Amino acid sequence: MTTPTRHARTEQLLGRDGLDRLREAHVTICGLGAVGSFAAEALARAGVGKLTLVDYDVVSESNINRQLYALSSTVGMKKSAVAEARIKDINPECEVTVFDCFINEETTDTILDRPMDVVVDAIDSLSSKVFLIINAKERNIPIVASMGAAGKLDANLITSGDISETRICPLAKSVRRRLHKKGVFDGVRCVYSTEPARKNPSTTGEEPTDDGQRIAPVLGSISYLTAIFGLKAAGEAIGVILDGQSA
Template sequence: METEFERMERIIDKNKLEILKNKHIAVFGIGGVGSFAAEALARCFVKKITLIDNDTVTISNINRQLIALHSTINKLKVDIMKERILDINPECCVKAVNLFYCKDTENCINFKDFDAVIDAVDTVSAKLLIIENAKKTGIEVISCMGTGNKLDPSRFEITDISKTSVCPLARVMRNELKKRKISNVPVVYSKEEPLKNKDIPSVNKNQFTKISPGSVSFVPSVAGMIAVSYLVRQFLK
C-alpha cells in the first residue's frame, strides 16, 4: 500500500527520516521564496512549522508566490500557507504568526523553540536580527539573498556570506554582519548580474518611494527549495 513517505524512504533511511520529521522549523517571510520553502518542508513531513509574516496577498504577488491567487487577494499569507500545509500533512503542527519581525516585536518570537530558521524576508534589519538571534541560540539558519531582477535560477548556490559577490543585498549583509562580528552564515545567493528594471508606462513612479525589483515565477521559488535542501542535508548528516 502506498504511503505519503514511500518515495522519500527510497532515498532516506527511515531512522533519519524520523529525525527530520521531528524538527521544528520557522520560515520568516511567506513570499516568493518563503512560500515555496514552507511547502517543501511540509512535503518533507516536518511535523512542526512556524510561519512568520504580516503581509496580505496583493495582485502583484500572483506572478511568483505560491499562496497568491485571485481568490486569496487581501488574505493573510500565513493563514493561506497554514491551510495549504495542513491539506498536505494534516498531522503537521503549524503556527501562523501575523507579525512583522523587527526590534519592536523581537520578544514575540522565541528562537529556542526552533531547530532551524529560514530567512526569506526582504528587509535588511530583519534579516540581521533573524541571523543574530539564530546564532545566539545555536540553531541552524539559512538566509536567502536577492532573487529580484534575475532570470537564471541555475546561477544560485549555497555559500558563506563572506564569499558572496555580485548580489547587492549580499554586499550589504556582508558588511553589516562584519560590523556585528557575526560569521559563518550560510546563504542562498545568485551569481547572476541583476537585470535593470524596465520602465512601465502604466505605473506612475511618483507614487512610489521605492521601485520594486522585477521578478518571475521560476527564480525565487528555486531559492526557497535550495534553502530547504540545505537544512534537510544538515539534519541528515
C-alpha cells in the same frame, strides 16, 4: 508505526531514521513570499513535523506571478493563514504555529525563544534580515538566509555558501556590511545568485520598500527563479536536520 503513503517515497530515499528526523524537526520560516512560500511547501511535503510561519502581509494581485499562495481566490487574505491551511492539507500531522507580525528586534526575540532546528530567512527587509540572523547566531540556531532573487533570470547562477563567500549580490553585500559591524563574519548559510540584477523601471506604480535603514527599489521577478531560491533554501535546511550539514 506504519509510514503513511504520502511519505513513502521520502522514506525510500532517506530511510526510516531520516524520515523520523524530519518528523521530529522544527523549522521556522520567516517571510512567505516568492521565496518563503516555496521553502515552506518543500518542507511540508518532506514531512517536517513542526513549522513556524512568520509573515504580516496579505496576498496582492501583483504577487500572482511568483508567489505560491497568490491566487485570484486568495487576494486580500493573510499569507500566513493561506500557508497554514495549505500545509495542513499537505500533511495534517504537521504542527503549525503562526506569527502574524513584522520581523524586528522585539518580535525576533519572541519568535526564536523556543527550541528549533533551523531558521529559513526569506525576508526582503535588510534590517529585519540582520535582526533575525544576529538573534539566531546568538542562540546557536542554524540559519539559511536567502539573498536577492529579484531582477534575475539565469537559474544556473543560483548557488549556496557561507555569507563570507557571497559575491556580486548587492543584498548580500549590504547584509555582510551590517553583520561585520556586529562582529559576525561567517557561519551563515546563504542562497544567492552571481547574476547581476536587472534594474528595469517599474511600470506598476509600486513604491520602493523603506525599512528605516535602506530603500529597496522595486525589481522585476519571475516565477521559476524565486521558486528555485526557496526550494534550495529548503534543501539546505533539510541537510542541517539530517546530518548537521547543509545539503
